[in-house]
Amino acid sequence: MKRFVLVPTAGAAAAMLLAVAACSSSGSATGSSSASSSSGSSSGKTYKMSFIQGVAGDGFYVTMGCGIQAEAKKLGNVTVNIQGPSQFDPTLQNPIIESVTAAKPDAILIAADDVSASRPPIAAAMAAGIKVVLVDTTLTDPSGAVSQISSDNLAGGADAFAAVKQLVPGGGQVLVVNTKPGISTTDQRTSGFAAAAKADSKFSYVGVQYDNDTASLAAQVTLAALQKNPGIVAIFATNLFSAEGAATGIRQAGKSGKVKIVGFDAEPDEITALQQGTVQALIAQSPYTIGTDAVEQALAALTGKPTTPKIGTKFTIITNANLSSAASQAAIYKTSC
Ligand code: T6T
Numbered sequence: 001m002k003r004f005v006l007v008p009t010a011g012a013a014a015a016m017l018l019a020v021a022a023c024s025s026s027g028s029a030t031g032s033s034s035a036s037s038s039s040g041s042s043s044g045k046t047y048k049m050s051f052i053q054g055v056a057g058d059g060f061y062v063t064m065g066c067g068i069q070a071e072a073k074k075l076g077n078v079t080v081n082i083q084g085p086s087q088f089d090p091t092l093q094n095p096i097i098e099s100v101t102a103a104k105p106d107a108i109l110i111a112a113d114d115v116s117a118s119r120p121p122i123a124a125a126m127a128a129g130i131k132v133v134l135v136d137t138t139l140t141d142p143s144g145a146v147s148q149i150s151s152d153n154l155a156g157g158a159d160a161f162a163a164v165k166q167l168v169p170g171g172g173q174v175l176v177v178n179t180k181p182g183i184s185t186t187d188q189r190t191s192g193f194a195a196a197a198k199a200d201s202k203f204s205y206v207g208v209q210y211d212n213d214t215a216s217l218a219a220q221v222t223l224a225a226l227q228k229n230p231g232i233v234a235i236f237a238t239n240l241f242s243a244e245g246a247a248t249g250i251r252q253a254g255k256s257g258k259v260k261i262v263g264f265d266a267e268p269d270e271i272t273a274l275q276q277g278t279v280q281a282l283i284a285q286s287p288y289t290i291g292t293d294a295v296e297q298a299l300a301a302l303t304g305k306p307t308t309p310k311i312g313t314k315f316t317i318i319t320n321a322n323l324s325s326a327a328s329q330a331a332i333y334k335t336s337c
Contacts, residue, residue, distance in 0.1 A: 044077075046078070046079065047078045047079070047299060047302055048078075048105040048107075049068075049078055049105055049107045049108070049298055050080070050083070050100045050103070051064075051065055051135075051291075052083060052084060052096055052109070052110040053065070053083070053085075054093075054113055054137060055084055055085060055087060055088040056084035056086060057084075057086075059240060059268070059333035059334065059335060060240060060333055061287070062333065062335060062336070063287040063333045063334055064111075064135065064290050064291040066291065066334065066337040067291025067294075067295075068082070068109065068291035068295055070288075071296065072295055075299065078295060078299060080295075084096070088179065088180070088183065088213040089113060090112075090113040090118050093113040093118065094117070094120075097118070097121035097122060097124075098124070101124060101130060104128070104130070106131065106302050107131040107132070107133065107146075107302060108122075108131070108132050109135050109294040109295070110132065110134060110135065112137050112138065112139055113137070114182040114183070115137075115138070115139055115183075116140055116182070118139060119139050119141055122139065122145075123144065126145075131301040133145065133148075133298050133301075134147070134148040134150075135149050135294045136149075136185060136290060137150070137183060137184045137185050138184045146297050146301040146307050147294070147297035147298075147301075147311060149294055149297065149310075149311040149313065150185065150290065150311075150312065151185070151312065151314075151315060153186075153188035153189045153192065154188045154189070154191060155192060156189050156264065156315060157193035159283060159315070160236045160281075161174075161193045161196035163281045163317065164203075164262055165200070167234060167280050168233045170202065170233075171201075171204075172202075172203065172234070173204045173205075173229055173233060174193075174197050174203050174204070174205055174206065174232065174233065174234050174236065175207065175209065175222075175225050175232050175234075176236045177208075177209050177211060177222055177225075177235055177236070177243075177245070177246045178190050178209070178210055178211070178242060179210065179211060179212070179213040179238060179239055179242060181210070183213075185239075186242075186264075189238045190236075193236045193238075194208075206229050206232065209221035209225055211241065215241045215242075218237070218243075218244070218246050218248075219252065220245075220249065221245075221249070222245065222249025222250060222253075223252050225249075226250070226253040226255060227253065233259060233260065234259065234261070235250070235260070235262075236261075236262050236263075237279075238264055239263075240263075240264070240265040240267045242263070242264075243261060243263025243264065243265065243270050243273070243282070244267075244269050244273065246263070247261060247273040247278035247279050250278055256277060261273075261278065261280060262279075262281045262282075263279050264282070265282065265284065266284035266331050266333050267332075268335065270282055271318070274319070274320055275320065281317060281318070282318040282319075283315050283317055283318075284316040284318055284328075285315060286314050286315070286316075290313050293311050316328060316330075316331035318331060318332075
């Protein structure tokens with residue numbers, strides 16, 4: 001069973017703000033869990049997996065952890081341990097990768113914090129015989145990984161620009177509020193958005209401001225950018241904290257609803273911002289499905305079954321107009337499983 005990308009591409013701009021199919025479930029906090037029962041394995045062998053989040057306490061990874069735990073429970077022969085760094089930072093995540101590797105799980109499912117700096121400890125885990133599945137983020141050199149499972153982030157950035165075009169058909173200046181360089185996902189979203197914006201003569205791309213994956217800094221850089229460039233008509237916020245912070249920055253600038261925000265992810269606070277009119281569209285990912293697929297891929301590798309090198313998961317575009325639909329509701333990230 002494999003799902004491939006179901007992404008509303010920029011070419012489908014006219015249909016941009018319509019919801020596509022959703023897939024979501026409940027979420028969980030960082031911690032560890034064991035799961036058993038259900039279908040089980042005929043050999044009786046059990047497998048230990050560790051999920052290392054990009055950052056702890058992020059609804060996207062919480063929801064992914066729920067998918068991982070649910071799949072492990074369904075399989076019955078997999079136990080899962082979940083942990084993550086307190087910030088999206090390879091200097092904090094790498095020691096976790098090393099200590100998890102020392103504990104010798106059968107598989108590691110990991111959202112690497114940096115395209116380059118995360119490679120050495122991940123390569124060491126692979127060299128120790130641990131199966132590695134890259135979830136969400138990837139590496140410049142992903143060789144040796146069983147599978148890479150993520151949204152199509154480049155297309156997601158282009159889709160965000162298509163949404164901006166619908167919101168501001170007359171054009172104007174557009175800004176990106178991004179996390180920090182070196183995170184594959186958010187860098188790709190920025191590239192997809194920037195390329196699409198630069199190709200449209202009605203729009204002027206004023207560049208990217210970084211927020212270190214914190215809502216507080218996102219608010220500050222947004223406010224400063226709006227003061228410096230009063231012609232900004234829309235902002236693309238590349239992830240959850242960026243969107244939350246950009247919404248605050250726009251409120252502080254007194255431009256709520258006037259400057260549009262298209263954000264990535266669908267954490268409850270982002271939904272509130274959507275309802276309040278500070279954010280106009282959210283590109284929700286499918287973290288739960290990334291989690292279930294990751295366990296499947298790891299188990300396939302451990303049991304000598306075929307694996308899928310790359311799996312793309314779908315987006316759901318959420319707006320106020322479709323928020324009450326079943327697809328949108330199912331796509332909202334959860335804070336606990
Ligand atoms: O957008 C997700 C994830 O895809 C990205 O790699 C980092 O930020 C999030 O976790 C949301 O905060």
